[in-house]
Amino acid sequence: MKRRDFFKNGLLTTLGLGALGASPALATTIKRKGLAKNIIFLVSDGMSSGTLNMADILMRHKYGKPSTWIDLYEKNTVKRGLMDTASANSFVTDSAAAGSAWGGGMRVRNGALNIGPNGEKPVPILQKFKSMGKAVGCVTTVQITHATPASFCVNNGSRNAMPEIAEDYLKLRFDVMLGGGANYFSPEKREDQRDLFEAYRQTGFDLVRNKAEMLNAKGDKPMMGVFADEGLPYAIDRNTDPSLSQSTPSLPEMTQKAIDIMSKNPQGFVLQVEGGKVDWAAHGNDGPALLYDQVDFDEAVKIAMAFALNNDDTLVIITTDHGNSNPGLFYSGQANKNFERLYETKASNEWILNQINPDFSLDMVRELFVEYQQIPLKTEEAEAILASYQVGADGLYNPANLPFHQLAGIQSRYTSIQWAGTNHSADYVELAMYGPGSEKMNGFVKNYELHNFMLEACGAKRELFV
Template identity: 25%
Template sequence: MKNLLISILLVLIGTSGMGQSAKVKNVILFIPDGTSVDVLSLARWYNGNQPLALDEIVCGLSKTYSADSTIADSAPGGTALATGSKSLSGYVGVSRDSLPQVSLFELARMQGKSTGIAVTCEFPHATPADFVCHYPARSYSSSDILIRQFVYNSPSVVFAGGGHYLSNYLKKPYSLKDTLQNRGFRILTDRQSFDAITSENVWALFNDWAGNSRYLSHDADRNPAQEPSLAEMTRKAIEILSKNPKGFFLMVEGSQVDWAAHANEPFALITDFLAFDQAVAEGLKFAKADGQTLVVVCPDHGNGGISMGNLQSGYSPVTPYEKTEYDNLNIHTKIVEPLRAIQWSGRKTAQRILADSAAFFTTHTALLADTLALRYNLTLPADSLLTIGKIVRMPGWSADKKRDNLENWLGTRFSEQHFIGWTTTGHTGEDVVLGVYAPNGVTRLTGIVQNTDVARYISHTAGFGDLDSDENLYVPAGAGTQYPHYKARLTDQGLVFDHQSGKPERCITVPGNTDYYLLGQKKISVKSLIVTIIDRYFLPPELVKILAQ
């Protein structure tokens, strides 16, 4: 099926933009996670009706469905953009049959190009993991596997959150922080060190405004002295990666646009998207000056079903032909100005309420009302303040669950008052915007396309190689696999290939999810990740060649 799809795509080169054209040296792929098309309209209004950086390169729409669902999550959504393959819900960088799929990131590295990831979520989250990792689950229970794969398959540059994942990995007496440093990577956690970076092999992992090391702040809550913006991370990544004369591949994600949409929180959604658009502006600025860089913008899916206009602004079911609320709806006074008056995201507002809950719900309910009015521009009746108290005191709920529910409650109340509509707190299945900037002489991808077409267009236009070469790059093996002089068995140390001579020094041990094997006691590096999925190992061709001798 995969080969059939690419064959059809190549036939349709007039529409897809995959005809003969010059090749590009660099690629920057921007993914505004969970961005529905209506987000662009509201963002323009919020920004004084000024055009977005993205606007000048919009050229089509991308279909987002996965192999098993009309509505995709970020795992198969990102996998399609990273590998050109449709996959199943929750699957990261693998096919629907749980086979590793080579990614644009890996193909670029095989070409000798530098690679980078810049995101505002934790580094092993679904979208960045889609480009670097391979495993049929994105859940918390599989996060240790994704973390390990990310370290051993590391891009040249990683700007993200998630610093604690390196230190707490599997709660072992060593940390993957040590592993990274032993492999020649610097790990930075402060703004000053970030600003001073001039070369690759670096991870910069930031905390949010409250010191949480899982992810960065929403852009509206960001302290510029402590956290760079996504635009600044993009500019720094380009500055570093562009020093490679062979070129680079950079993936930039506006990760928390999606999180704000899940919370139905319009302020964080719009301000995070505008921060993402500023990152796009940085990419376009470089691409136009460079003349050898392809820029692609494509969300992985929609989220929330946001709209300008809700049930409060619709037709009356009794008198549908009378003048309606939306006839009098002034976008500036009813939506934009109230949004601009907000100072904190719903998440930060919720966190501050939870931190001060003892005071708020004993003698200071008036203080709560003042805080909501000042920080979130939300005026509520007394019974609503009691609802907040119920959320704060909910027995059995973790602090995170209380925060998430309170954030959603605040966002929903604000939206109801200001004619912003939502259909769900989950993802949505509509087509999403596609933007492409290509240098002179390079054909653009245009029209209504599959998300998998985006990856194949990038690979074709950049000359990365064959996205269908998975079976050659990831050769399956497991207990009982035999080669002329070797037979495999599973052990606690990994997959062990015993040599028929019985000599220990000829034995080959393959640890899971690393980039090396042991010949006897000698550690030998390979050029790609040795993927392990439960009891199946996927070996790189150079190791297979050794085993086949």
């Protein structure tokens, strides 16, 4: 088979995969010069180009340094391209379909995890790499059972089957899995009342539930780390709250720990790193949360690149699964001054809105925004926010019906950040690579092509491709 045929369409990679998952024939790799022993695949979920842009501006002017991602472009360290993110049934993908394109090598319908339009079940890519003897795992700031990590790991008709996905992970015994989602492991929250935490302990996992336990773990057993009931706190809220900083690991800390453990494997490792709450912040038009979670993700990129620069057998892939809400810094006579408020912001919109209740006075609302976001709301703006607690609001990842979209409209006058909407977009997205195999990357890539690309970069036998 010619190499160009590998990428001709997404369905090629599904043919015959069902019986190949743990075949001994897959346990070896082709020994060639210039192969990737390790892959670190970093995903800032829901990152529009404006998010990358604004985070770089913030870092340059607050910290006096560019973002790692833009610095890699500036110094021509990485190969750069654009990626088409469509799913099997829409120009606009969700995270399950986008991740499955990478994880299974074919486009699937929105909401599905590696289940093709005709019922195909491609073997997820981390199962393939595990069968080759590599250490594999995922770290994320959302539930470890959420769409993006799950898309590299399992086959399921619904991304919402997170209790079932938590059970799948127990069987798969991947090497390092770190994130949130305790509600899908806890007997008090699961419908079947099964104690998955205890099941993981009894079957030889190192179960870690806080930052100290994670950092102190020896890494001599498979590790499952679950640090929040659902998603982890936004980075800006974690950094402001000493108790959260002490108990909850950051994305760069989880990334470093995973690399430390997995790099001990002589056959190498494949790690997916997801800044999942960048997407949640974009859905909520939450500027402070968005920018500081993107900064947190950028620190994880820095850690991955530091490892790769010292290990020339490591391929680093940096991208996003889709755009979301297309935020940007827009022109006004006070754009610079307005944006500078973000340098001193202490809390996400989510945190602030959760402090407010209908009994708050207007002065209490205004004082809260001045203290935590340096925003001097007008009386009528405070009134509008309070009124929204009487009628409620809608939005993804918004169980408390908080007025995210309304607040973002008010904030734009003070920050000069504006939003195109509250959901995913069909934008072509940034794709960057460094290390062995990156020289073969085209300037324009379809998302499903990355599946075979990663396998080929590691010199996997052809059985893994088709």
